[in-house]
Amino acid sequence: MLKQIQQLKPNVYDYTLPELEALLQGWGQPTFRARQLYRQLYVNLAASFEAMTDLPVALRARLAEETRLGSLDLRREQMADSGDTRKALWALPGEAVIETVLMRYPERATVCVSTQAGCAMGCVFCATGQMGLLRNVSTGEIVEQVLHMQRVLRTNGAHLTNLVFMGMGEPFANYDRWWAAVERLHDPQGFNFGARNMTVSTVGLVPGIHRLASETLPVNLAVSLHAPSDQLRSALMPVNQRFPLHELLAAVQEYIERTRRRVSFEYVLLQGQNDTRELAAELADLVGGMLCHVNLIPWNPVPGTPLHRSHRRQVETFQQVLVERGIPCTVRVERGLEIAAACGQLAALPAGMPLVVA
Ligand code: SF4
Structure with a gap:
């Protein structure tokens, strides 16, 4: 069941940068947070949300709660x-x-x-x-x-x-x-x-x-x-x-x-x-x-x-x-x-x- 719920969450790699900005703005985050996240995904190649230590703990937790870092x-x-x-x-x-x-x-x-x-x-x-x-x-x-x-x-x-x-x-x-x-x-x-x-x-x-x-x-x-x-x-x-x-x-x-x-x-x-x-x-x-x-x-x-x-x-x-x-x-x-x-x-x-x- 948990696995099925995980699979229904959106995959962050499916988002463009403007789409990440819109997502995080909707969560009340400043625009630069989306750019930080984007860098973590594609420059640092972070393998987990926890590893994105320049993002606030609460934001990392919400990302993990509402999205997936990949679906493979x-x-x-x-x-x-x-x-x-x-x-x-x-x-x-x-x-x-x-x-x-x-x-x-x-x-x-x-x-x-x-x-x-x-x-x-x-x-x-x-x-x-x-x-x-x-x-x-x-x-x-x-x-x-x-x-x-x-x-x-x-x-x-x-x-x-x-x-x-x-x-x-x-x-x-x-x-x-x-x-x-x-x-x-x-x-x-x-x-x-x-x-x-x-x-x-x-x-x-x-x-x-x-x-x-x-x-x-x-x-x-x-x-x-x-x-x-x-x-x-x-x-x-x-x-x-x-x-x-x-x-x-x-x-x-x-x-x-x-x-x-x-x-x-x-x-x-x-x-x-x-x-x-x-x-x-x-x-x-x-x-x-x-x-x-x-x-x-x-x-x-x-x-x-x-x-x-x-x-x-x-x-x-x-x-x-x-x-x-x-x-x-x-x-x-x-x-x-x-x-x-x-x-x-x-x-x-x-x-x-x-x-x-x-
Ligand atoms: S059947 Fe094989 S070789 Fe032909 S298009 Fe598909 S993947 Fe390529």
């Missing part, structure tokens, strides 16, 4: 790659669960964030797609995932350098909440994270690409392509029937012309499906001349699918064909395979599992 319930964290990859499993209020992955490299630290619990897009090679859509993740819940990983990094004297919206879900299918999270994380009065260091990945929702092109913050765009023909792409990604390649690439070209930013095309390599030399040449013809980069992703195993990952030689050949035709192309470095934290593998286990920090 950490159920499990797993490590891989000698501790450089960390996957957090969260229970959301209700039944749904999501995952967040932190990847550390010598010069940078990237967090991969989920924007939906499950996904409605049904890409055949993706574990999340097999779950169907359970629910959208709120702005506060998107922000919380990032703050948690920044706290982890801070305790090790490091900090986040890159933020990718490539976890569970399709960000453009939850655009308003996702974009509010981008603005919150970017806010120079708070978390102050550079938009140029953020990348959003879309399955190819054309309206979302148009919308992103008109935004003022320079968030990078990655587009999941995975096939150079409509027939093959529709077989792998049902969304292609709604937004076929000519429409998708026209939207991407318009984005490039409006923003002057380079776009990444993601291409997961599936043995015998989309990894032949001929298809590499077709892909080069399709994206040639665009300000783009192709990111080849050796497919990561997903239980229950009849698919296989391309042989290494095939990956190298595919890359070589693209490079020979002047398309900038890299093969993604693999991370978190053994804890199912790699691309396309995120499919959280049911909530209620015991907390295990490995």
Whole structure:
């Protein structure tokens, strides 16, 4: 019962600064208190209301009484790659669960964030797609995932350098909440994270690409392509029937012309499906001349699918064909395979599992 009451309280991470000001003014507090609270949330990364010692005790007590400091319930964290990859499993209020992955490299630290619990897009090679859509993740819940990983990094004297919206879900299918999270994380009065260091990945929702092109913050765009023909792409990604390649690439070209930013095309390599030399040449013809980069992703195993990952030689050949035709192309470095934290593998286990920090 207490748990249910907790869940009904508003999440402070869902509030903008003006909304916090309005809330605290309604409680008879001076305006500067909201700014103090905002700094505690996004600069100090306070993990509890009690830790906000510059706020009066009575105010901290009222905040704890009437709001929640976050709504994600950490159920499990797993490590891989000698501790450089960390996957957090969260229970959301209700039944749904999501995952967040932190990847550390010598010069940078990237967090991969989920924007939906499950996904409605049904890409055949993706574990999340097999779950169907359970629910959208709120702005506060998107922000919380990032703050948690920044706290982890801070305790090790490091900090986040890159933020990718490539976890569970399709960000453009939850655009308003996702974009509010981008603005919150970017806010120079708070978390102050550079938009140029953020990348959003879309399955190819054309309206979302148009919308992103008109935004003022320079968030990078990655587009999941995975096939150079409509027939093959529709077989792998049902969304292609709604937004076929000519429409998708026209939207991407318009984005490039409006923003002057380079776009990444993601291409997961599936043995015998989309990894032949001929298809590499077709892909080069399709994206040639665009300000783009192709990111080849050796497919990561997903239980229950009849698919296989391309042989290494095939990956190298595919890359070589693209490079020979002047398309900038890299093969993604693999991370978190053994804890199912790699691309396309995120499919959280049911909530209620015991907390295990490995
Ligand atoms: S690849 Fe992305 S868009 Fe496709 S099902 Fe998986 S999470 Fe959804």
